[in-house]
Amino acid sequence: IEKSYGSMNAYLEQEIELTEDDIIQLKELLLE
Incomplete structure (x- = not known):
């Protein structure tokens, strides 16, 4: 799970411009 989560996190950082608050909410x- 950690590996796929890290990949998703990297994807979000590269492909989508989000504020830190947005990233925290997604995490x-x-x-959950």
Whole structure:
């Protein structure tokens, strides 16, 4: 799970311009 999560995180950082708050919200959703 950590590996795929890291890949998704890298994808989000590269492909989508998000604020830190947006990224935090996405991480919280993924952890639920």
